[in-house]
Amino acid sequence: MIETRDLSKSFGPVQVLRSVSFSLHDGETLVVMGRSGCGKSVVLKHLIGLMKPDSGDVLVDGESIVGLPERKLTDVRRKIGMLFQSAALFDSMSVGENLAFPLREQGVHDEKEINTRIAEALEMVDLPGEEEKMPADLSGGMRKRVGLARTIIGRPRVILYDEPTTGLDPVTSDSINHLIRRLQRRLRVTSIVVTHDMKTAFHCADRVTFLHEGRAHFTGPIAEFRDSTDPVLADFIQGRSGDTD
Amino acid sequence: MFTAIGRNTFSFLGYAGEVAQLFRDTVISMFVAPIRWRLAFQQIVEIGARSQLVVIVTGAFTGAVFAAQLFFQLRGFGMESTVGSVTAVAMFRELAPALTGLMVAGRVGAAIAAExxxxxxxxxxxxxxxxxxxxxxYLVVPRTIAMMISMPLLVGEACMLSLISAYLVSVPLLGVSEPHYLRNLYQWVTLFDVYKALIKGFLFGIIIVFVASHEGLKTTNGAAGVGKAPTEAVVISSLAILAANFILTFLLNIFLPAGSS
Structure with a gap:
């Protein structure tokens, strides 16, 4: 479904990704983990063409998207929805208008259908009847839910989650984790979740790719990741920095 | 010193190239993508309707002050009846487009860059x-269309208000003979002067919208970057308007010679 081949990316003198390769299969949930600043979000943005790699390739349904101009990426982007770390709601629009936006862009103009699909999407993220609120009136958790509703309303085949629980309290994080899992079951979508939250990983992942020093240090099933004796993985899972007081 | 001049020259050319690239993308977009007219009309309201106060005050008071100063200067030569024509020529050809451009750059350019x-x-x-x-x-084309429509109208409005204020200051307030005032006005102000005002307004609008959009689109560094973008947009577009005004004065005089119609 989605595959990266030897993806490399630098920002100025800093090389963030060094030949990162992994693949994502239909229907599975891959969690991309790693320490802060290791390039997890950068990988995600390459998968939807928001960034271009210095070298390497990204294949969606077997076709390279790296060389495609911005306007040719529209078809690829309609297959893939993305939940941004900040939710990235359009703050000049109400919740309902935010959700209607992707539908209108896809050519849906029947107001009755738009309203029905908005209500369905809000129901799925446990925020029924919140169409009239403005993004500024929402809490962090509600913003993420509305962002997720906007992502799923266009019925993508793949959903990319960029740090879905960052900045949320543990209870709200747990409810977002359950929401991700529930949507996977209900919509049967393929998912990539970028996170450094172990609870999210253990709750949502079928497989894990762990980025370390710009490379895909580990890719494998979640059980294998959890039981690994590799010191880099073990330190990350246990939250050990190696520093002393 | 030569190194600094070279560096600044390259930096200026690089910036001009980036703005030109945005201009090219916008022109392409106008032809290959559907135009979002609803957004364009919203922007016309934002740019045109909400700039009324600054344009009215700028046009009216500049015309009034210019007429008063000319009257005090020309009265000694007995030429006070030319106040209206000189004010109108100065306002149409130079002051109304440049001042309206600077005011719109400050109000609208800053808002575009910040948003x-x-x-x-x-x-x-x-x-x-x-x-x-x-x-x-979604962002640049509607603002460009709105600016292309609004700016000539705003400049035309500033010109009209300056004519009215100059008349009110000269004739009822300072006692200039009305028939002589109007005869000079009709004799010296031509349709070419109106064209020059509208063309300059149109081009200054283009400068503002592309500089401001470019500053917005290249914003980085969080809140600090958002704070910097409007300032840069206003400074750069104001300087560009003043420089372009000088060049346009000569260019337009070739195609629309002063004194002809």
Missing amino acids: IGTMKVTEQIDALRSLGVHPTD
Whole structure:
């Protein structure tokens, strides 16, 4: 479904990704983990063409998207929805208008259908009847839910989650984790979740790719990741920095 | 010193190239993507209707002050009846387009840069792209269309108000003979002067919208970047308007010679 081949990316003198390769299969949930600043979000943005790699390739349904101009990426982007770390709601629009936006862009103009699909999407993220609120009136958790509703309303085949629980309290994080899992079951979508939250990983992942020093240090099933004796993985899972007081 | 001059020259050329690239993308977008007229009309309201106060005050008071100063200067030569024509020529050819451009750069240019800059740092522009919407189609084209329509109208309005205020100051207030005032006005102000005002207004609007949009789209560094973008947009577009005004004065005089109609 989605595959990266030897993806490399630098920002100025800093090389963030060094030949990162992994693949994502239909229907599975891959969690991309790693320490802060290791390039997890950068990988995600390459998968939807928001960034271009210095070298390497990204294949969606077997076709390279790296060389495609911005306007040719529209078809690829309609297959893939993305939940941004900040939710990235359009703050000049109400919740309902935010959700209607992707539908209108896809050519849906029947107001009755738009309203029905908005209500369905809000129901799925446990925020029924919140169409009239403005993004500024929402809490962090509600913003993420509305962002997720906007992502799923266009019925993508793949959903990319960029740090879905960052900045949320543990209870709200747990409810977002359950929401991700529930949507996977209900919509049967393929998912990539970028996170450094172990609870999210253990709750949502079928497989894990762990980025370390710009490379895909580990890719494998979640059980294998959890039981690994590799010191880099073990330190990350246990939250050990190696520093002393 | 030569190194500094070279560096600044390259920096200026690089910046001009980036703005030119945005201009090219916008022109392409106008032809290959559907134009979002609803957004363009919203921007016309934002740019045109909400700039009324600054344009009215700028046009009216500049015309009034210019007429008063000319009257005090020309009265000694017995030429006070030319106040209206000189004010009108100066306002149409130079002052109304340049001052309206500077005022709109300050009000609208800053707002465009701040709004687009905020969208950039809060990932809203990435969200647009991820939803299959080209940021130029959605953000730049409607503002460009609105500016192309609004700026000539605003400049025309400033010219008209300066004519009225100059008349009110000269004739009822300072006692200039009305028939002589109007005869000089009709004799010396031509249709070419009106064209020059509108063309300059149109081109200054283009400068403002592309500089401001470019500053917004290249915003980085969070709140600090969003704070910097409007300032840069106003400074750069104001300087560009003043420099372009000088060049346009000579260019337009070739195609629309002064004193002809």
